Amino acid sequence: MKRKDYISWDEYFMGVAILASKRSKDPNTQVGACIVDNNNIILSTGYNGFPFGCSDDDYPWCRDGEDTKYSYVVHAELNAILNARGKNLKGARLYVDLFPCNECAKAIIQSGIAEVVYLYDKYADSAATVASKRMLQSAGVACRKFTSDKKSLSIDFEK
Numbered sequence: 001m002k003r004k005d006y007i008s009w010d011e012y013f014m015g016v017a018i019l020a021s022k023r024s025k026d027p028n029t030q031v032g033a034c035i036v037d038n039n040n041i042i043l044s045t046g047y048n049g050f051p052f053g054c055s056d057d058d059y060p061w062c063r064d065g066e067d068t069k070y071s072y073v074v075h076a077e078l079n080a081i082l083n084a085r086g087k088n089l090k091g092a093r094l095y096v097d098l099f100p101c102n103e104c105a106k107a108i109i110q111s112g113i114a115e116v117v118y119l120y121d122k123y124a125d126s127a128a129t130v131a132s133k134r135m136l137q138s139a140g141v142a143c144r145k146f147t148s149d150k151k152s153l154s155i156d157f158e159k
């Protein structure tokens, strides 16, 4: 008889997005994204970080002041779209732990992604998130909050 406690597709892909976020060096908010096609095949992943050649140790991670991370960081969703390296993303699903900002929404729409599954919406009241939701709705990109009956998944490196 088959196992019953296997994880759902949503848990699997959100788990991959969260795992990708663990690569982020951002001290305040780590974001991961995973793009999946209609056959549940992973097309790409990404997390928030600086562009190639821009050292994590030299560029600023601060949120305030003259020179902040916001000028440099590539968002997780955009990194995942760019990491797909031109694969066809039409009709794909994007799993992401933070609701996408307006700039990511533009890239999501233009790349043909059809659905966004997000984990949390901590900047729901910000102008960027309000604009993002407006554009995603106008473009017909479905957005749904991730749900699961599990609180967590664990990974063991020892069997």
Ligand SMILES: O=c1ccn([C@H]2C[C@H](O)[C@@H](COP(=O)(O)O)O2)c(=O)[nH]1
Pocket (backbone or CB within 6 Å): 026, 028, 029, 030, 031, 047, 048, 049, 063, 069, 073, 074, 075, 076, 077, 098, 099, 100, 101, 102, 104
């Ligand atoms: O759509 C988004 C929005 C934000 N991010 C990244 C950009 C930053 O590295 C953090 C946000 O930092 P805060 O300190 O919480 O302002 O999240 C992203 O990847 N995707």
Ligand SMILES: [Zn+2]
Pocket (backbone or CB within 6 Å): 075, 076, 077, 100, 101, 102, 103, 104, 105
């Ligand atoms: Zn963004």
